[in-house]
Each structure stands twice: as structure tokens, then as C-alpha cells.
Amino acid sequence: MTEPATTSTTDGRGRYRSAMRLDDKTAIITGGSNGIGRACATRFSREGASIVVADLLVDEGRAAAAAIEADGGRAIFVELEASDPESNRAMVDAAVDAFGTVDVLVTAAGISHGGYLSGDAEADRKRYTAAAERADTPAASLTELDIDDWRRVLDVNLTGTLLAVQAMAKTLIDQDRSGSIVTIASIAAVDPLWGAPSYPVSKAGVWMLTKNAARTLAPVGIRVNSIGPGFIETNMTAVMSEVEEIHGVVMGGTPLGRKGTPDEVANVALFLASDEASFVTGELIHPDGGWFTG
Template identity: 30%
Template structure:
């Protein structure tokens, strides 16, 4: 299940193929796009999943019900990741529901183009607040929960190729992702001795609704594809599969790294 609208029935992987049996996860921004695909993939691999939404709970509630109907564990949790009080309540609820928490995926993020000279302070602050401050608040609460319970676990931050690649008219977004990169590495050093791994996944061009205007324009779509050595846009499932692997014990020696899921975009000559 790739997280895009589908008529397929959600199923949980057979016992021998599950990577995350017994894990207890919270995914921010989990009711659409990449976050939705990640939530479904974690649940398919046996994790209990708290599905974060902002205001309208319709999609998150339906996702949780679908996962429960298939034999999994899931709950929807309302949370604005920029609000400390809401973050604390949401994590407390998830930990109470699942009797702990040992996996956080910081996926919530926003973007909107502005030339530097036209950028409003409100939008600079909004992007930094959601993408960077939200990552801080949720990571702090996840770490507190894991440390209090003596849980080994993982925090996975969904970054972007733009933690490395400059992007004109998105300086606020690039600043947030560059900051997220150093935040990831710094807290990874701090938490690894406690058995909590922190790392990042950086998608490239992924076919989601946020890119629908580009995808609908053959010329613009092809221009992006020319920057991808693999020659295609990524799917949500490409990212979700990597997150599930990195969250599992199979990746237990990966700490503080950013894994790029970009079809080779970072290798494109103008980016290196």
C-alpha cells in the first residue's frame, strides 16, 4: 500500500516477513502523501501506529479503522507540531494507548515559493516552525518517553534533497531542511548511548499531490526527470519502504546518517 488513494485492501505482512512486530510508532503529518504511505507501511510490518492529523480527522480515523480491521493496532491523534502543549498531549495519548512509544517519524512539513525580496516574515516563520521547530518538539517528547521507560528506539526525520541542494524561491524551506540535517546529527550523538537511533530520510522528486501541477505539465515533468539518473519520479512506496527498513533491527548500526531516496538526483552534475 503506497499511501496514495487506492481501492486495494490494506493487509499486514505474514509473520515471517514483518520487520517491526511489537514496535510502537507515531507518524506526524500521516494522513496524506508520504506520511500516509509511511504509516501504512509501518503498520503492515507489525507496528502499532499513531496517525497524526491537524484539524480534520476524517482520513486519519479511516486509516486507523482500516488498519485495525486488518488485525493491526492504530489510533488517530490530533496535533499541531508547532504547539508544545498539543505535542505533549498527543505523545501522552499514544504512549498510553500502546503502553509506550519507541518509534517516531517526523514527516510533517510545508513549503510555498517566495522570492527572497517578496517573502513575508509570517511565511518564513511558518515554514521554520513546522519543518524545524516541529521536529524539535516531537523529537524531544519522543526521547523523553523512551528514556523514561528505558526503551530502545528510533527517531527518523523526513528531510529532503534540499538539505543539500539549493532551491531558488524556497530559501526558507532549504534553511529548515539544512537545520534539520544538523539537528538529526547532533541529537543522534546524544541519544545513541541510550539505544535510541536518530537518522534522516531525504526524498527527491516524489509523485504526490503537492507536485500535481508539475506532474500534469509534460514539459515541467520531463525537466525534473532529466535531473534524475534513474529517469523517473519516485513513488511514496519508495520512501515508505526505506523508512520501515531503517526503523527495524536490520538497520541497527545506522546512526546519524541521511539516506537519500532520490533516484540519483544528488548525482546530477549541476548539484555536485
């Protein structure tokens, strides 16, 4: 079971030395090749964790793991298709094979639309430009919604989160260990934003899944929390900022007047992952620059 937080230990001569917050822990980060997931992987490594970077994108994922090792950390890369049950089980098995145990899971793998591929700016540019041109027929984003697009967003964002949580929880229970799971939702979990319903519905599902899992897994000592970022500087929002209409709405709704950085989300994830949050479960925290103050 989770023990209360300890932030320092004494050395042999009774002097205090700060303990790193994830010393001796293993953390799996889905979507760890880029953006928020990569920032979590880097931050957690610097707090002492062994890292499993899991992602669809192999070259970027290997580079992320190599950068952690070059920085003095321990990391492996595992290829993951988030929507596939077997792939999620293999990811957790690979973590146990490499590091012996698992302690922390962050589910940052996600897509903003069915055709999203992190780093493919051209595809996003076409999509957001077309959306801006249809601004005078807003109902079309619902009435003309492509059902395959909807299914892929739900498969990756919601079912993918469920499958990773399932595989992680099963292994933690088998190993009789406590653990911390952090899901990545969005402000869109509670604000429908604008445009196609797929993304907000998937993130609302992630939030409800988080609360359900928090209650279900509390008796076995597993905490489950969610983060609902506002607009963050990653591949996912890079092209949005080029479209004046969209950028204006984003900045207008963000009192701090800028997008957040992936590190600012990783800081929240670190708190939730660590024993400092030992009495926090079923919670949603918004690093969003004040989006919900309106």
C-alpha cells in the same frame, strides 16, 4: 539499548518462521494522514507495529487509522499541530495510553510553503503558476520573501520536528527504552533547488538537528536518522507536475526519469526504524532516483 538484528525465530518444533520487522513495537507517524507519512503507517503496520497516526487533518487521519484497522492492524488517530509543544507531548502520551510503550517515531508532517494545505490543489496551482511567471526575476523569491510565510515553514518543518523528537526522546528515557527516530528531510536539505529559501533552509535544519540528536541520544540507546527524498508522488508535488517549466527541471534532474512513490520512501523508513539498522545513526539516505549523480 538496541540489540543486534533478529529476522527469524523458531516455533515450538524448531522450524524457522520469519519475524515481522516491527513486531511488538509502537510507531508514531506525524503527517500520517497523507502521502509519505500514510505510506509509512501502512507499511509499518504490515510489519507488526501498532500505529499512531498524528496529523492536522482530522478526517483524512481517521480514515488512515481506520484503513489500517480494516487491514488487520492496530491504529489510533491523534490530532496534531506540529509546531505546538503541548500538542506533541499529548501525541506521545496518547500513544503510551493506547499501546503502553513507544518505540519508533517518523516525522513526516511538513509543508512546502506557508500557505500549504495538503490536498488544496487550487492554492498550490496559484502559487506555482505565479512562480513560473516570475521566472525572469529570480531574485524576487529572496528579496520579496514574505516573512510570515518563512516563519510558518520553519515553525512546522524544523521546530515541529524538534518538538516531536523532544517529546519522544523524553518518554523513551523515562521508560528506559531504546528507540528509533526517522526524520523526513529532502534533497533540499543539501541542494537549495530554486525559489524561496524557506523550504531548503528548514530541511537543512532538519538534517543538522538529526545529526545533533543522533549524537546526543546515542548514549541512551536512541538512534536518529533522516530520509532525503527526491520528488515523490504526493499532494505536495501534484500541482508542480502541471507546470511545464517545473516538471521539466524535476524530470531532467532525476536520472530514473519519474517521480518516486510514497511506498519507496516508506521502505527506507522501515529499514531505519527496524533493528536491521541497529548500527546506523546520524545518517541521511536519499530515495531520489539519482538526483545527486550529476
